[in-house]
Amino acid sequence: xxxxxxxxxxxxxxxxxxxxxxxxxxxxxxxxxxxxxxxxxxxxxxxxxxxxxxxxxxxxxxxxxxxxxxxxxxxxxxxxxxxxxxxxxxxxxxxxxxxxxxxxxxxxxxxxxxxxxxxxxxxxxxxxxxxxxxxxxxxxxxxxxxxxxxxxxxxxxxxxxxxxxxxxxxxxxxxxxxxxxxxxxxxxxxxxxxxxxxxxxxxxxxxxxxxxxxxxxxxxxxxxxxxxxxxxxxxxxxxxxxxxxxxxxxxxxxxxxxxxxxxxxxxxxxxxxxxxxxxxxxxxxxxxxxxxxxxxxxxxxxxxxxxxxxxxxxxxxxxxxxxxxxxxxxxxxxxxxxxxxxxxxxxxxxxxxxxxxxxxxxxxxxxxxxxxxxxxxxxxxxxxxxxxxxxxxxxxxxxxxxxxxxxxxxxxxxxxxxxxxx
Amino acid sequence: xxxxxxxxxxxxxxxxxxxxxxxxxxxxxxxxxxxxxxxxxxxxxxxxxxxxxxxxxxxxxxxxxxxxxxxxxxxxxxxxxxxxxxxxxxxxxxxxxxxxxxxxxxxxxxxxxxxxxxxxxxxxxxxxxxxxxxxxxxxxxxxxxxxxxxxxxxxxxxxxxxxxxxxxxxxxxxxxxxxxxxxxxxxxxxxxxxxxxxxxxxxxxxxxxxxxxxxxxxxxxxxxxxxxxxxxxxxxxxxxxxxxxxxxxxxxxxxxxxxxxxxxxxxxxxxxxxxxxxxxxxxxxxxxxxxxxxxxxxxxxxxxxxxxxxxxxxxxxxxxxxxxxxxxxxxxxxxxxxxxxxxxxxxxxxxxxxxxxxxxxxxxxxxxxxxxxxxxxxxxxxxxxxxxxxxxxxxxxxxxxxxxxxxxxxxxxxxxxxxxxx
Numbered sequence: 083x084x085x086x087x088x089x090x091x092x093x094x095x096x097x098x099x100x101x102x103x104x105x106x107x108x109x110x111x112x113x114x115x116x117x118x119x120x121x122x123x124x125x126x127x128x129x130x131x132x133x134x135x136x137x138x139x140x141x142x143x144x145x146x147x148x149x150x151x152x153x154x155x156x157x158x159x160x161x162x163x164x165x166x167x168x169x170x171x172x173x174x175x176x177x178x179x180x181x182x183x184x185x186x187x188x189x190x191x192x193x194x195x196x197x198x199x200x201x202x203x204x205x206x207x208x209x210x211x212x213x214x215x216x217x218x219x220x221x222x223x224x225x226x227x228x229x230x231x232x233x234x235x236x237x238x239x240x241x242x243x244x245x246x247x248x249x250x251x252x253x254x255x256x257x258x259x260x261x262x263x264x265x266x267x268x269x270x271x272x273x274x275x276x277x278x279x280x281x282x283x284x285x286x287x288x289x290x291x292x293x294x295x296x297x298x299x300x301x302x303x304x305x306x307x308x309x310x311x312x313x314x315x316x317x318x319x320x321x322x323x324x325x326x327x328x329x330x331x332x333x334x335x336x337x338x339x340x341x342x343x344x345x346x347x348x349x350x351x352x353x354x355x356x357x358x359x360x361x362x363x364x365x366x367x368x369x370x371x372x373x374x375x376x377x378x379x380x381x382x383x384x385x386x387x388x389x390x391x392x393x394x395x396x397x398x399x400x401x402x403x404x405x406x407x408x409x410x411x412x413x414x415x416x417x418x419x420x421x422x423x424x425x426x427x428x429x430x431x432x433x434x435x436x437x438x439x440x441x442x443x444x445x446x447x448x449x450x451x452x453x454x455x456x457x458x459x460x461x462x463x464x465x466x467x468x469x470x471x472x473x474x475x476x477x478x479x480x481x482x483x484x485x486x487x488x489x490x491x492x493x494x495x496x497x498x499x500x501x502x503x504x
Numbered sequence: 505x506x507x508x509x510x511x512x513x514x515x516x517x518x519x520x521x522x523x524x525x526x527x528x529x530x531x532x533x534x535x536x537x538x539x540x541x542x543x544x545x546x547x548x549x550x551x552x553x554x555x556x557x558x559x560x561x562x563x564x565x566x567x568x569x570x571x572x573x574x575x576x577x578x579x580x581x582x583x584x585x586x587x588x589x590x591x592x593x594x595x596x597x598x599x600x601x602x603x604x605x606x607x608x609x610x611x612x613x614x615x616x617x618x619x620x621x622x623x624x625x626x627x628x629x630x631x632x633x634x635x636x637x638x639x640x641x642x643x644x645x646x647x648x649x650x651x652x653x654x655x656x657x658x659x660x661x662x663x664x665x666x667x668x669x670x671x672x673x674x675x676x677x678x679x680x681x682x683x684x685x686x687x688x689x690x691x692x693x694x695x696x697x698x699x700x701x702x703x704x705x706x707x708x709x710x711x712x713x714x715x716x717x718x719x720x721x722x723x724x725x726x727x728x729x730x731x732x733x734x735x736x737x738x739x740x741x742x743x744x745x746x747x748x749x750x751x752x753x754x755x756x757x758x759x760x761x762x763x764x765x766x767x768x769x770x771x772x773x774x775x776x777x778x779x780x781x782x783x784x785x786x787x788x789x790x791x792x793x794x795x796x797x798x799x800x801x802x803x804x805x806x807x808x809x810x811x812x813x814x815x816x817x818x819x820x821x822x823x824x825x826x827x828x829x830x831x832x833x834x835x836x837x838x839x840x841x842x843x844x845x846x847x848x849x850x851x852x853x854x855x856x857x858x859x860x861x862x863x864x865x866x867x868x869x870x871x872x873x874x875x876x877x878x879x880x881x882x883x884x885x886x887x888x889x890x891x892x893x894x895x896x897x898x899x900x901x902x903x904x905x906x907x908x909x910x911x912x913x914x915x916x917x918x919x920x921x922x923x924x925x926x
Contacts, residue, residue, distance in 0.1 A: 150870070154877035158813075158827040190867035194886060349814040350881070352823045380868055380882035385807070391580075392771035401774045405580040445612035445910065446802055446885075448572070449917040455576035459772070460802035463868075463886040464616060464902075480886075480902075488867065495871040 089131020139198025141417025144371025147188035152376035286320030347373030511553020561620025563839025566793025574798035708742030769795030
């Protein structure tokens with residue numbers, strides 16, 4: 083059992099608030115949240131928060147973790163030539179071993195940013211899942227069906243396999259995107275959703291061209307095409323949503339779908355700014371994703387949270403758009419619920435122990451006019467003192483505890499990159 | 505003497521490059537940059553870079569350091585009501601002691617972000633200068649003449665006083681802004697510029713309203729009004745420049761003026777996105793500023809550098825806009841030259857030792873596809889291993905060495921904030 087005491091606790095239910103409570107974890111769960119107790123069990127460790135903040139970890143609701151190998155390769159290039167010259171030729175050379183190492187590299191970065199879970203869509207899922215389990219990190223794999231998959235039915239096998247694989251891993255249904263997936267393949271995925279009563283996800287309206295091409299192809303927007311084939315019968319959502327029309331927003335809101343915004347990637351690739359504030363005002367459930375390191379290029383939730391809010395202020399020409407508390411809800415609570423992790427969404431007794439300690443005694447977190455605003459508007463990875471996933475401390479005071487020396491991971495990642503003579 | 509060895513060095517002149525050289529400092533200057541020498545003097549300390557990067561520090565070319573006390577106060581508010589309800593009533597209660605402490609708080613934050621110099625415009629300059637000297641930080645004070653100054657001639661006294669005050673401090677001429685300064689006061693400042701053959705600075709075209717109001721008032725844009733009164737006879741520049749017209753851009757380019765972009769503050773206050781790429785293409789000298797913590801809310805050059813580039817990509821709808829190397833030049837080199845620190849702009853023998861060590865062995869800096877892109881697109885304060893100003897190490901491995909315990913500074917800052925019963 084681990085005890086966190088002498089600090090502040092950020093809780094979300096039944097209402098968002100900062101408390102002076104103490105928190106105990108037992109195994110992978112939170113065992114107690116409440117006032118300081120005189121009598122308590124023997125703890126394995128007692129962590130003095132020294133006035134710092136204990137909060138639920140950030141959930142990275144859209145990413146391609148192993149794309150770390152493409153970080154800073156072909157920056158400042160136009161999208162299509164970047165994909166053709168840089169990304170695709172290198173991705174074709176990925177191996178299980180490479181994905182294992184590159185995933186661990188991404189997990190290190192998540193932990194250093196207070197991220198405790200990811201929703202990942204990529205390739206070599208077996209190696210990916212193993213890397214997460216070995217590192218002790220929590221993830222949901224999302225299938226990314228598209229026209230290049232040799233065997234679409236593998237998705238059903240993966241769905242069954244990874245949903246009973248390990249407590250840290252689960253699997254959800256998805257297609258890569260409308261523009262990369264034929265109608266019959268999208269319909270096939272919708273039939274799986276029907277069979278398993280499962281929510282479905284996809285990249286959606288990321289670029290203007292993608293949104294326009296779909297209308298040319300089907301005479302309607304991507305969300306409405308997906309609706310027509312029953313893709314969203316059991317819920318789910320989409321990543322990016324930059325080019326949602328008012329009708330698309332209404333559709334997502336009416337159907338309780340999740341919009342995962344990825345502002346860093348959308349800026350870097352010049353894709354657009356998603357209408358996050360409009361979606362929020364319309365009642366859409368919002369979560370946040372970093373997207374891959376190839377296009378972001380960081381996997382840093384402080385940057386994403388800041389961008390979610392700051393970009394809406396300029397987009398809406400209104401400094402009051404998308405306030406900090408709403409962004410924190412998206413990052414900590416909604417991200418968990420979007421990807422089916424209802425037990426990772428708050429700090430309360432019985433919930434899973436996916437927690438972060440934020441150092442409030444750093445210059446960028448001072449003075450304490452408003453601690454929650456500080457996190458969103460001036461917070462940085464520098465402030466992450468500790469990251470715990472499933473009851474285990476995987477990061478503390480700059481050091482990683484994922485069962486492998488980070489230097490070994492860096493070295494393997496660099497060797498793989500060097501081997502890519504494209 | 506201090507020796508940095510076994511790492512990489514980022515040099516800018518005669519061309520930007522990474523070398524494997526070693527660097528010696530002697531007192532406040534760089535004494536040697538070159539290949540490893542067999543015979544060398546007795547060093548006070550030898551710092552093994554372990555493959556990390558030594559580079560010139562970042563220069564924060566527009567800020568209001570002591571505004572740290574307003575961080576996270578009245579976020580998400582509309583500009584005018586924020587100024588009237590939050591900022592002005594509190595600023596009226598600033599004292600010398602408060603500015604001294606709040607300045608030190610800002611300096612701590614600069615150091616943790618690899619910033620080694622600032623160009624500051626605010627109030628209580630004597631206390632401000634003392635805080636910088638006591639902390640060992642380098643700064644240029646910019647006067648901010650406006651209609652509320654009781655005694656405009658104080659600027660000339662300050663100009664003479666602070667330009668012979670201490671090697672870490674100098675003083676340049678400026679007005680707050682055209683919209684806060686009457687024509688005769690602007691003309692008075694231009695006469696001082698003439699007398700001392702000195703460059704002049706000002707907030708300029710930060711908001712659309714400001715740019716439009718000037719045209720209503722004078723029938724021409726702010727840069728052209730300033731030109732007319734000889735404000736820029738000896739050079740200088742402006743902060744923000746969000747609403748520059750093509751004519752304004754041409755004027756700044758033709759006259760070799762500096763445009764200091766502050767993207768974080770411009771987003772947060774919904775002021776606009778400056779046409780940085782257009783200005784760059786037109787040959788304008790560009791530097792970067794954080795603005796104050798009240799409006800940013802961080803004083804973090806990693807965030808600013810990222811924003812300078814990423815916002816131009818979306819603004820120009822072109823992923824190739826404003827590449828990383830150009831942003832690094834703005835941050836390290838141009839920032840120094842803009843504010844008259846020609847000896848802080850590079851790592852070479854005889855230059856001032858204002859240096860930063862960036863940890864390249866962190867997950868967000870791996871793999872090493874492109875180290876310079878990594879700094880701009882995925883770098884974070886987490887990566888700052890050491891910050892040296894004027895030959896002294898003021899920050900290393902998360903710890904500060906500015907002659908005062910940071911906890912004392914935090915405590916004093918919080919007490920001042922609590923005393924503000926507005």
